Amino acid sequence: MTEMTDMLQAFLDDAGIRAWIALGLLLVGAVLSLGAAIGIVRFPDPLVRLHAMSKPQVLGLACCLAAVVVAVWTWSVLWMVIPAMVFQLALVPVSTHMIARAGLRSGDYRHEDLLVDDTE
Amino acid sequence: MSAAVIVLAVGIALVLALLGATLVLAVGRIVRGPTILDRMIGSDMVLTTVLLVIAAAIVVRQDPSAVPVLVVIAATSVFATVAVARAVTPSTDPEDEGMDATTPEHAAEAADEATVAGQADDAHATDDGHTAGGQR
Numbered sequence: 001m002t003e004m005t006d007m008l009q010a011f012l013d014d015a016g017i018r019a020w021i022a023l024g025l026l027l028v029g030a031v032l033s034l035g036a037a038i039g040i041v042r043f044p045d046p047l048v049r050l051h052a053m054s055k056p057q058v059l060g061l062a063c064c065l066a067a068v069v070v071a072v073w074t075w076s077v078l079w080m081v082i083p084a085m086v087f088q089l090a091l092v093p094v095s096t097h098m099i100a101r102a103g104l105r106s107g108d109y110r111h112e113d114l115l116v117d118d119t120e
Numbered sequence: 121m122s123a124a125v126i127v128l129a130v131g132i133a134l135v136l137a138l139l140g141a142t143l144v145l146a147v148g149r150i151v152r153g154p155t156i157l158d159r160m161i162g163s164d165m166v167l168t169t170v171l172l173v174i175a176a177a178i179v180v181r182q183d184p185s186a187v188p189v190l191v192v193i194a195a196t197s198v199f200a201t202v203a204v205a206r207a208v209t210p211s212t213d214p215e216d217e218g219m220d221a222t223t224p225e226h227a228a229e230a231a232d233e234a235t236v237a238g239q240a241d242d243a244h245a246t247d248d249g250h251t252a253g254g255q256r
Contacts, residue, residue, distance in 0.1 A: 030138035098205035
């Protein structure tokens, strides 16, 4: 317990106001992530779940990586975090596209709820 | 131990509780399915939540030595999803007999269709043989 409070005290002493900004960004990221989790549990088919998963997750990761940069506050960590964000932004659409394509081709979606089906 | 430290500790505990709830819900989706695509969505989500937990640890410890782990996980998390999605996508080539079933019910239907199609093919082939023989 003392190590924990010592660590938090050191964090506050080192970072000052940046500690609170980082905490706020972490909270936003965690709330967005929980929203995505509730979405994939409650929504009814894979295509809708993909939509619920990908967008809040990417924004939540962006907030948490911003929190890392704000908390550590050096140039080197910024140049390490930017590739992580670029990889996520580039690759999450790829994986969600592949899942949606597999779901459409194997019929795992509620056809009757589509207003317009452009794949027919 | 000042009040600021207590508030900070409560905030960090809240972040970890939210991320833990996210992990539990994502694992619940992996367990419940019902299709393999839902399970891949859940596992993708578990991986991203692990990224967030590592980021929270970096923030609290102010130790950026774990940032390369974030980069590598962010770059490679897509491979599993793409591989599974490729494996379960039905081929447009009817000669292919790949694994294209996403649920056990699909597998049973596909097996039925395959046997029916196989019998039809056999009948067709013998027909062809007869007509070919007759023409000769």
